[in-house]
Amino acid sequence: MPPLIDESKCIRCGLCAEICPLGLFRFDKASGNPPEVAFPDECWHCNSCVLDCPKKAITLRVPLCQMLLHRDVRQLYDAGKE
Amino acid sequence: MLKITQFFETDVLVVGGGIAGLMAGIAARDQGADVIIAEKADTRRSGSGATGNDHFLCYIPEKHGDDPRLVLHEIADSMLGSNMDADIAMRFLNESFNVVKSWHEWGINMRLHDDWTFMGHAFPGRPRIFLKYDGHNQKAVLTREAKKRGARLLNHHPVLELIKDENGVAGALALDVSSPEPAFTLIRAKTVILATGSGNRLYPSTSTPGMLFNTGFCPGCTAAALALSWRIGARLVNMEIPFRHAGPRYFTRCGKATWIGMYRYPDGKPLGPFVTKATRELGDITGDVWNTSFTDLMCNGRGPAYMDCTQDAPEDLAFMREGMASEGLTSLIDYMDANSIDPGKHVVEFGQFEPFLIGRGVEIDINGQSTIPGLYAAGDVMGNFRADMGGAAVMGWISGKEVAAACANRSLISAERAESDAWLNERLAYYGSFYERKQGAGWKDANMALQQIMNDYAAVGPHRVRSGSLLSAGLEYLRQLREQAVAQLSTPCSHTLMRATEVLDLMDCGEAVIRAAMERKESRGLHQRADFTFTNPLLNNKFLEIWREDGAVRMNWRSKRQ
Numbered sequence: 001m002p003p004l005i006d007e008s009k010c011i012r013c014g015l016c017a018e019i020c021p022l023g024l025f026r027f028d029k030a031s032g033n034p035p036e037v038a039f040p041d042e043c044w045h046c047n048s049c050v051l052d053c054p055k056k057a058i059t060l061r062v063p064l065c066q067m068l069l070h071r072d073v074r075q076l077y078d079a080g081k082e
Numbered sequence: 083m084l085k086i087t088q089f090f091e092t093d094v095l096v097v098g099g100g101i102a103g104l105m106a107g108i109a110a111r112d113q114g115a116d117v118i119i120a121e122k123a124d125t126r127r128s129g130s131g132a133t134g135n136d137h138f139l140c141y142i143p144e145k146h147g148d149d150p151r152l153v154l155h156e157i158a159d160s161m162l163g164s165n166m167d168a169d170i171a172m173r174f175l176n177e178s179f180n181v182v183k184s185w186h187e188w189g190i191n192m193r194l195h196d197d198w199t200f201m202g203h204a205f206p207g208r209p210r211i212f213l214k215y216d217g218h219n220q221k222a223v224l225t226r227e228a229k230k231r232g233a234r235l236l237n238h239h240p241v242l243e244l245i246k247d248e249n250g251v252a253g254a255l256a257l258d259v260s261s262p263e264p265a266f267t268l269i270r271a272k273t274v275i276l277a278t279g280s281g282n283r284l285y286p287s288t289s290t291p292g293m294l295f296n297t298g299f300c301p302g303c304t305a306a307a308l309a310l311s312w313r314i315g316a317r318l319v320n321m322e323i324p325f326r327h328a329g330p331r332y333f334t335r336c337g338k339a340t341w342i343g344m345y346r347y348p349d350g351k352p353l354g355p356f357v358t359k360a361t362r363e364l365g366d367i368t369g370d371v372w373n374t375s376f377t378d379l380m381c382n383g384r385g386p387a388y389m390d391c392t393q394d395a396p397e398d399l400a401f402m403r404e405g406m407a408s409e410g411l412t413s414l415i416d417y418m419d420a421n422s423i424d425p426g427k428h429v430v431e432f433g434q435f436e437p438f439l440i441g442r443g444v445e446i447d448i449n450g451q452s453t454i455p456g457l458y459a460a461g462d463v464m465g466n467f468r469a470d471m472g473g474a475a476v477m478g479w480i481s482g483k484e485v486a487a488a489c490a491n492r493s494l495i496s497a498e499r500a501e502s503d504a505w506l507n508e509r510l511a512y513y514g515s516f517y518e519r520k521q522g523a524g525w526k527d528a529n530m531a532l533q534q535i536m537n538d539y540a541a542v543g544p545h546r547v548r549s550g551s552l553l554s555a556g557l558e559y560l561r562q563l564r565e566q567a568v569a570q571l572s573t574p575c576s577h578t579l580m581r582a583t584e585v586l587d588l589m590d591c592g593e594a595v596i597r598a599a600m601e602r603k604e605s606r607g608l609h610q611r612a613d614f615t616f617t618n619p620l621l622n623n624k625f626l627e628i629w630r631e632d633g634a635v636r637m638n639w640r641s642k643r644q
Contacts, residue, residue, distance in 0.1 A: 018237075019127040022295065022302050023577055026262065039577065042295050044302070045333070047413035048127040062417050065290050068333045069431035070423050073392045077350040 002043030009057035010034040016049040084514035088267040092118040095271035100129030102461025102478035103277035104224035109482025111231035122240035130299040134410030137212040139472035140178035150175040165320040167643040170467040191216040216408040250455030252495040264576035272492040280462040281305025281439030286533040298336035307463035309587035316452040317629040319465035320442040322598035324542040324608040331433040343391035374544040388429035437542040441468025450481030522572030525582040547612035
């Protein structure tokens with residue numbers, strides 16, 4: 001789930017792993033690999049990693065069950081008048 | 083066996099590096115005290131203020147006039163007012179403007195449009211008490227200010243236990259989670275300030291029952307301060323009076339006052355009487371006043387309730403979008419953009435979120451001190467005063483000043499004595515056992531079991547009841563769960579060990595909630611007793627204290643301080 005790291009943009013700085021309030025990432029600088037999203041279902045979707053990534057390499061995928069419930073206002077109130 | 087690998091000593095240990103903790107550290111350093119801030123994540127982006135806020139409760143004489151009681155009166159009528167001792171609130175108000183000015187000086191924009199601007203969470207014709215500000219950089223700025231003053235930041239160090247001697251609090255045991263292999267850290271301190279934030283993950287998510295981390299406030303905040311206080315014998319207060327926030331569904335996120343819109347029934351009729359058109363100055367305060375409206379509408383079939391911004395002036399819509407960034411809702415903005423959800427065209431469903439612990443917890447005096455000498459508390463963990471962002475900043479600041487002064491009369495426990503402390507060594511073995519056990523229950527098992535018990539046996543209104551028999555059953559089931567969890571928890575790394583300790587902290591909070599709810603034999607707010615359906619006027623100005631002493635749980639009703 002949640003943070004998706006674009007490996008081609010990631011510079012392996014590890015900042016996301018340092019600052020994530022929920023400690024989602026594991027990062028081993030010596031490995032040369034990007035941070036691993038080790039605990040994806042603990043994401044709060046706070047956007048800290050997205051905001052702080054110096055290369056804008058991270059996006060969030062919001063789980064389907066957290067869809068934002070919304071309706072087009074015209075459809076809604078017009079339907080109410082019928 | 084897991085060992086203590088780091089030893090520190092300090093005048094002031096701050097537990098939690100959120101807004102309250104950083105402000106406490108800054109104030110204590112300004113008074114010359116030596117400060118360590120232990121934070122479970124990283125102070126640059128931790129806690130419920132991680133990415134921002136946009137409303138700051140405060141009293142600014144040039145805007146409100148000479149009498150702070152005018153602001154106090156508004157707080158009492160707000161959703162923050164029920165658990166408030168007025169003497170603490172008055173001190174908060176009198177010191178709040180200085181904190182606001184400091185923040186602005188440090189680079190957090192508190193003066194939108196070059197003036198102190200109060201808007202949102204407001205009634206028509208009444209004074210406004212929430213300063214609108216841009217807090218998107220607040221954690222980075224406060225971290226910088228704390229470091230600049232020489233506060234030592236101990237990131238990735240959740241505190242597991244407090245230690246005390248005959249003079250009161252004496253330090254703490256922390257867990258080093260900076261690498262997958264856990265280790266313990268022992269911090270000897272003359273004084274401790276608890277600032278660990280609100281208590282989430284105690285009740286199941288209302289919007290998404292299967293999701294432990296879809297919470298309005300930060301789900302990494304699990305009321306550690308309350309559990310640490312409980313285990314060391316400090317008094318907690320107002321634990322049985324529940325609180326629920328509200329906001330968009332199913333993407334749970336607090337900040338409803340940042341939305342500039344009307345709450346409406348599906349046919350367009352407004353939910354509340356306060357405004358006919360939402361503006362940035364007032365918003366629609368119905369969601370604060372009729373807090374249960376969203377649930378009521380689902381239960382009576384007239385819902386769902388919608389947040390309707392479609393009639394906003396275009397400049398108010400743009401202002402709202404900026405406000406969402408200030409409030410730290412950028413993930414919500416990104417999501418809406420990606421899914422073509424436009425608040426100018428779409429209404430968004432709102433709902434009540436799960437109960438959580440904020441403004442019920444550690445009982446403090448006017449200086450922020452708990453009932454244990456040398457132990458202070460600030461921010462969302464306070465049990466007898468609540469002002470959210472403003473409360474965290476100002477009460478953190480006050481407690482930091484007070485604690486530094488108190489250090490002069492307190493001594494440091496010796497290393498030999500701290501390290502040979504029987505309670506400490508028992509706790510090392512206790513936490514270490516979860517890591518050393520190779521197979522067993524995961525922390526999520528335990529967390530979900532706790533949520534089930536709280537939801538079924540210590541239910542929170544509206545339309546849900548508590549009773550003597552239900553609460554008593556819940557207390558016994560919680561005892562069974564704790565016993566099984568302690569015997570079975572297995573945590574293969576530092577991260578999962580931290581999560582397990584959070585759940586054990588929440589179990590202590592759950593016990594305090596259930597026991598206090600049994601004692602409150604009346605219905606009040608969201609504490610609805612099926613066996614005592616009335617509100618007892620004799621309890622109108624009473625607070626219920628609960629604490630542990632000599633192995634027993636004690637409770638006391640005291641008068642609210644006017």
